[in-house]
Amino acid sequence: MTRRGRGLAPCLGLALLALAACGKKAQPVAPEVRAPQRVADLTGAVHDSVIELAWTPPVSRVDSTRLRDLALMRVFRVEDGGSGEPKAAMLVDGRIAGYAEMATIHADEPAPAFARGSRLVFADRQGLTFGQRYTYAVIAGDSRGRIGPPSARVSVTYVPAAEPPVDLVAEGGEREARLTWQAPARLIDGSAPTDPLAYEVLRAPSVDAEPTTLTRAPIAERAFVDRALENDRTYYYAVRAVRVVSGTTAYSAPSPRVAVTPRDMTPPSPPANLVAIPSERTVRLTWSPSPESDVAAYVVYRAAGGGAFERVGSTRAPTATFVDRDVARGTYRYVVTAQDSAARPNESGRSNEVRVSVP
Incomplete structure (x- = not known):
């Protein structure tokens, strides 16, 4: 064999091996492992006059790959008098043998079911009789018609609910x-x-x-x-x-x-250390603010001599001063209260009382 022939021999061998490999078929995937997983959390209860079922639609296939084309879910029911084990849920030709189909629910338009959070809810109101036991199972199918295994059964005895409280x-x-x-x-x-x-x-x-x-x-x-x-x-x-x-x-x-509507019902603490400084027809008031963070305003009250207190003004917090102007000569008493920012403001008790004489 020539040198060139010896160089081509390995290449021809590799080519023949590649051709042989191309002729092999991939391992087939059983249709049932590509079907949707079973509904895992089917529940049932009586709600008023209906039996309400709820479940989470499957998001994976039997082989645990992601299910992106869920097409429909079917609800099946069988009824009996309530004694013994309910009828087994066996999948035969895409249906549950011995069960009646109650509803077909499409993933893109779930009516007659409706969504409640991540779960679907279906209300069965067809031919219910008090005292009968109704057993349900759900199956799911994808867009290629592959049907997953039945859900676990859930049995509900139809008993009368109470009227509303x-x-x-x-x-x-x-x-x-x-x-x-x-x-x-x-x-x-x-x-x-x-x-x-x-x-x-x-x-x-x-x-x-x-x-x-x-x-x-x-x-x-x-x-x-x-x-x-x-x-x-x-x-x-x-x-x-x-x-x-x-x-x-x-x-x-x-x-x-x-x-x-809950309300803020706690008033602020009263202002403290009220001081009044009179001058001609004017009284200047200062005080220590209330410590609460929701104080919105301070309200100033004045009483002439021994009379009743009347509101004479207010100031927005955090300002803690007020000037009462155009005050006639005489003796007056002052107090200050705090108001919070509630929709219906709460008013504190009164500060200490001060008495002044206006010249």
Whole structure:
């Protein structure tokens, strides 16, 4: 073999190996591992006259890669009398065998579901019968029609919720709202409650805004104090009753909302060390300011002889002097008070009283 032939031999060998490699197919990916992951947090409860389901749409595929094309979710239901284990949720041909499909929810237009934060909420109101157990499961599919495994089942026994609490009253205080209410007399089926009721307190920033639940868990008391609020801002409250029967939580509809506005109700400390210096038809006053940071003004009062005090002027804080002009000859008494910056200003008690004679 020539020198040139010996140089080409390794190159030809590498080329043949490359051609052989190009002929091999990549390992196929099973369709089920590219399907959306199962819904992991399906919950269900009775809300007034419906069964409300909530869950977080999946964001990953079964193989843990990111799911960017979630297309739809389907809600399935089966009902029974409540004895024994609910029917298993088995996926067959893109459906849950033995379950009835209740809704198809599209990711880009979720109605009849709606978003509540990061979760979707669906209200089932179709053919519900008190005492029946309803078991639900949800499946999710992507834009290529790949269907993920069913969610864990959630079972809800349809029990009558209470009517809303009544006589909700809210009173504002210093950065707080105090609520009281009365228990409902009936359940929505007209019967009287035979088991203890608990309550959830809801608060919204406006009359139309979605409320949030303030109580971490339902409370037995029919009173609640909401603290650490912002003074001079209006809050809207409602309360709903909660029953727990046969492992099912049943929430009443919320009571009508009531509005309350917390107020700054703490007056400043009185000014101190008031001094009055009279001169012809003039009295100059000075004092030590009140220590509070929210003092907005000082109010000056004057009384002639033994008469009643009358307001004669004011000055904006932090100024702590005032000149009372055009004062007729005579003997006068002076005091000063402080006012804060609240929407409804709080006025302090009086400073020390001083007496002067104007020449």
